[in-house]
Amino acid sequence: MPQTQTARLMDGTGLARQIVETTSATAADILRRTGQRPCLATVLVGEDPASVTYVRMKRARCEKAGIESRHVALPASIGTEELVATITGLSQDPTVHGILLQHPVGPHIDERAAFEAIAPAKDVDGVTMHSFAAMGFGLPGFVSCTPGGIMRLLDAYDVDLTGKHAVVVGRSAILGKPAGMLLLGRDATVTYCHSRTADLTSIVRQADVLIAAVGKPRFISGADIKPGAVVIDAGYNAGNVGDVDFDSALERASLITPVPGGVGPMTIAVLLAQTVDAATRQLGLG
Ligand code: NAP
Secondary structure, three states: OOOOOOOEEOOHHHHHHHHHHHHHHHHHHHHHHHOOOOEEEEEEEOOOHHHHHHHHHHHHHHHHOOOEEEEEEEOOOOOHHHHHHHHHHHHHOOOOOEEEEOOOOOOOOOHHHHHHOOOHHHOOOOOOHHHHHHHHHOOOOOOOHHHHHHHHHHHHOOOOOOOOEEEEEOOOOOOHHHHHHHHHHOOOEEEEEOOOOOOHHHHHOOOOEEEEOOOOOOOEOHHHOOOOOEEEEOOOEOOOEOOEOHHHHHOOOOEEOOOOOOHHHHHHHHHHHHHHHHHHHHOOOO
16 A cells, blocks of 8 residues: 655744743843833835735734834835835834834835835845845845745754755745745755746656745645655645645645645744844844
8 A cells, every 4th residue: 555644844933932932031131231212214105905904913913022123004005206206214212123014115115215125134024136136145144034034944843954855836926036045055956936937837846846936826736745854835825825735735745834834824923033133233233
């Protein structure tokens, strides 16, 4: 009878909790030593319901971790110049340590100009060209939170990346592309797949480490996963479903992230951790 493997789950919820606990302790220490709480400013343009919910969630998690949350709500009608001026003000405000501009900002705004108004030292969401280039050069800086969370998960489960073939399905600027660059920086051999990739399945089948970042429910079938592969499913689709068909993947992978409870909780944990790191540096504590 053929052996069926059952993958070990990578517990993003538990790891995120540990990161947030450490982050909260550091935030409390910063308050004790300086009288200041680390502060994350959130900037929201308009009232897109999903964005409102994301920002509310991030603010609540900040407060729970002892991080001050300062919110700037701007009307959807705001122009690029005014938005850039607001963010520049936050970049210059010594009581603000991290800045998060919620995406999307609206089609009439030059989003790149708005992101670039974030001082690199406060770019805790890793969205500026400076942060992206620092990541590419392997220099210190803040990384995009979801890829940062993926790397922390891989490390927490002692996944050896050296010489491994990592296949990243998806190449968005906030997820797929930086995830591949971080894996490359750790000596994996990286292949990117995207919507124009020819014979995607045969590439996915070669993956020792598979990162699914597509945004299509159950896009990758378990039958296409190399036996023993490490599977990171960053997808989050309607109905709490990932980009990988979890049940069939469970029989082939050695390690796999569940959806929900895998990559998702790590994203906010990394945002909080990077905010407290930013405060530590800006307050001259480390
Ligand atoms: P995105 O900007 O829409 O990018 C999707 C990527 O998938 C693109 O690079 C696209 O290729 C590729 N793609 C689309 N259809 C494809 C196909 N048929 N074959 C191969 N590649 C295909 O999405 P995203 O922001 O990176 O997010 C991806 C997923 O991750 C979503 O489910 C999202 O909800 C989830 N996500 C989760 C978190 C979290 O915190 N857990 C954070 C961010 C995103 P092209 O470049 O060629 O168009």
